[in-house]
Each structure stands twice: as structure tokens, then as C-alpha cells.
Amino acid sequence: MAANQAETEAGITAAAYAEIPDNFRETAPFVCTDIKEIKAVFFRGERVIFYDACSFRRHSGLPVPERSILTNFFKERGTVIFITRCILMELAGERHVLPKQIVDFMQALSDAGLRVVLFNEEHVRDILAECFSSQERVNEYLLWAVRTVKTPVSSIMDALKSDKKLHSAVLEEKNLKSTDLYQKFFAGARGCKAHDDNLGEELLSVCLHVLANLPGLPAGKLSVVTDDKGAAGRIDSVMRKSGIQNQAARIILYSTPKLAQHMYHEHDNLTWDNLVNLLSAGTSGNITVMGFTPFDIAVQEKISMSPRDLARKIMEPNGISIVF
Template identity: 55%
Template sequence: MATTYTENPSNFSEVESFVETEISEIKSIFFSIEKVFFYDACSFQRHSNLADKEKDILINYYCERGIAVFITRCILMELASDQHKLIEKYIAFIKSMNDAGVPVILYNEEFTYDILSECFSSNDKINEYLTWAVRMVKSPVSTIEETLKSDAKLYSEVIEGKTVKSSDLYKRFFTTVRGNKEHHDNLGEELISICVHILSYLPGVFDGKLCVLTDDKGAAGKIDSVMRRTNPQNRGSKIILFSTPKFVQHMFQEHVEMSEEAMINLISQGRTGNITVMGITAFDLKVDEKISMTSRELVQKLMEPNGIKIVF
């Protein structure tokens, strides 16, 4: 039986007071916050299952570094899954971040239009960013492609760039695509990719302000390919892609206090067997896409000076 999704989990009231949903506040947070972290479903699931000690390391880092956590509507749909409700661990993780002072944003993807409208007065310009991003992200076999193929009007507007003066194009596109979400598709990651790609063009959004946390190599590849397919002279600010191992190394390099065991627990959560990363060691001339070792060996390697640089 196919998995069905809902935009509004049946127990959303249990988490509603811990997340920001008002676009006026979201715009204010976006422009004033130091960094924005978009969570993919797989990383959110893993981090919510951490023991309190390791979870607190992440939350304290978010708080101290001025980070806002963004959970897109499509990712919320994935977290609620076919049960149409959020499990207690997800709710507890969101509550813990909120209690620590970390802004947690429920981000409807169409809010991207509202944020861009703060800087661009022309709908033509704002809609052009959506057209370009969707062209870069969509693939021959995807929920986005199937949605556009079945909706000639939306296709002409989004892909062909017709009727670019429409003020509701973002809302119609994102709500229609979310309504066609299917089990095991990559829609959550694709919509994050579209949003961060567009937001990266905003004036004042510096390199590294926008970050995506994902432990899905396919999702990371999708986001990275959008950046690479865009001509260098037309690219926006640089977006950071963090896997959990890369993020642990980043925190270690920033001198976050955490034990070797805590680092091992952070990296190994939700995994069995060896950890495989993309990286480069002191003796490599190029990135190795399949460096495989135990979580303890990997942590010891990243703690060594020039031991390993994790790319993903």
C-alpha cells in the first residue's frame, strides 16, 4: 500500500508552540540570524535519537553560534510519514532546541517568495529565480517532473517562464508538488535545494549563511549539482553541505568541548558497521569517495592534525 502524506500532522498541536510559523517573524529571523540550517529528514531523525548528552552538544552549538533551524513543510510531511503524526522523540528534540533559545522555523517552501519580496519589488524577477532553480533541480524521473508534465499551465509558467508577473506562482507550485509526494521520492531534498538556491541570491546573504544538514549522499549530490550546473558568474552565495561526520569535524575544529566517545556516538547514530565518508587524507591527491572505517577510527583520524578532511 502506498504511503500517503499530510501537510498537517494530527498531533501538530503538541509542537506548535515550539516552532515559528508566522512569515513576518520568519523574515525577521532569516535576515537577522547568523546562520540558517535546513534539516533533511534523515539527519533530523538521527539527531533526535541521540542520547541527551550528544543532543545537548548540538543544541548548545546552535545556540552559541546564532543558528536558526529550518524544517520545511515537505520535510515535516516526511517526518509524520504514513502515520500522519510526529513521534515523541521528534517533538522532544524540537522542544529542547526551543527551550535552549534556538529558533525553530516551520518553513513553507512558498515563504521563499515573501523573503525575496523584501529585496525585489518585481514579480518578474522573483519568479525568474523559481524558474531557473526548478530547471536546475528537476530530473527526468521525479515528483516535480511528473507534476509539471500533468499540469500544462504550471509547466508553462514555471519551466517556460510565461505569465511571470503572477504573485502566487510560488504557492501554487509548491503546494501542487507537495500534494503529489510519493514514498521514497526525493521531493523533500529537491525542494530544499530549490529554496536554498533561490535564497542564496539575496543581497546580504554571505557565503556560508545557508547550510543544509543531510546524511543522504543522493540529496547532497542533488544540491551540489545545482551549484555546479550554474555558471560561476551567475551563482549566488556559497551553501555549506553538512553530513553528520563533517559537522562533527567542523565542531571539533571550532574547539567545541566534546569527548572522543561523544564524537563517536554522534557519528555512529543510526548507522551499523563501518562509516563511509568522502574525504582526503594527507597522502591523497584527490578526494576519495569511499573512505571506510569504524566510527572510532574515523574520530581518531579527524582528531589528528592533517589526519583527514571530510568532504561529506
């Protein structure tokens, strides 16, 4: 009992993550959850940005001026913000409560005129069904995506191993006519969510793999914002495989430094102080980026400097090109 109490006080518990945070109703006025509206928002939006948990936390801590710059930048480009159910679970953590700063950021995005969507991963079936009438074809896209994303050591594989029926349906193509395969797979996977695993990013990769194959989807409509280099590598690897095999639409990966540089190049009024604040939010010490300078002949994986120096490099003509 004493050990369990100590773990609880330290914030490291054995409790399962909750699909619905205890205080989720606080977000009801400014987060869209209706599937009909979600489909309309997805197809109508010029850009759909999926946020990873680490970047959403980071941007929720932005000072008000820089937060306004970010939200205005999104709004001017017809952006809608999507947060998957598993990423929401990570934001709420093992205490099952969304921090006030997270809730306030959701409201700030909505107040700025942006649509904020809670996207259950299984909603990809509803979106795909708008383009394909065959249930077998819709299910095949999920199976291809799971096979592309999973590895022998992965959170998805752990979830499939724990459910023989799900393993059979997804990996052995049993019952391709099932109308609830997406629901069973994603709900089953989320039920295996564990402390510090990669499930959120893996399920997001599955969603992106499926959505990238929508007919006529413009390149760059789908974007991911993440500051987790491991997650970015996994998503990039999946999308490269998808593009080679299925001619899928290109998806853009943004880290906060890459997004800040992109914003600076398209925003005449972005100052050095703004850049420093954007780069510094949620971090301490030097920032490490992938990129190249005029003196490099190849991308450097570890360019490390302070936010102040990186801001100067971004503002300097041909100073640095950030890849991630």
C-alpha cells in the first residue's frame, strides 16, 4: 500500500490510461467530436494538422503574443487542428486529467477561429467510406497500413499479440467484410496503452497511411507537428513506404524549429524576439536540429545552438535550412 501511494504521488502509476479524461467536458464548447462535422471539416479544410502530444504541450506554453502569431498563421492558411484519441490520452496522462494549460490552449485555438477536432482513430474508416463503397477495399487499406507500421517490437504488435481474434482479423485477413474492423483494432490497441510507449505515434502513422491514399488528396494537405525525433523518423519511414508502393499524397512533418522558420519566411512582422520565444517554449538549454548551412554539403543530424543563436540563423539570409 505504501509503495503504491509513493508511486501515485510521484505521478508514475500502474493505472491504465483513460480514453475520456475526467475533465473532458471542459473542452466541449470548443472541441468537435461529431463524426458528420469531422468529415465535413476534414474535406473542407485546406490544411489538416495532426498534433503529437509533445508539440501540443510545448505550444500550449507559448507566451500570448507568440501564441496569437501561431494561431493566426494557421487560420490564414485554412488549417484545422486534429488531435487523435490516443494522443489525447497521452495529454491527460495516467492521472486521467487534461492540464489547465492544455485546455486553455484548445480554447485559444478555437477562439482564434480554428476548428479543433478530437479524432478517434477509427474515424478514418468513415472518411475512407466517402470515397470507396466496397467494405473489403476499405478494410484492405487498414491491413496494409498496420503491416507497414508494425515491427516485431512495437506497441501495435504487443496489442495484436494480446488478442488472438484481432491478430487473426488484421494480419491474416480473416473476415474482410467486417464493418467494425477499424473500431475493434483501434479500441483494442488503445486498451493496451502503457507508460512511455509509442502507441500514439504508431496509431497516428496508421491513420496517415490510410488517409494519404484518398483519391485526389492534395500533396501537403496533411501535416504532422512533432518534436519527437523518434516519432518523426517512424512516421517518415511509413510515409516513404506508402508513397513508393501506393503513390500516396506527400505529408509534411514539422518540428517546432522547422515550423518557426517556415512562419518567419511567410510572416513579414515576425521579430527576433518572437522567434526566440517560439523556439524556447517548453525547452531549456540548446536546441538540436537537423539541417544544413551554406558550408555543408549534406544534412547534419545534430546542429546544436541556443534559441537566441538559432533565431539569428533563421533570420540571416541563407543562414540555415532546417529539415527537422
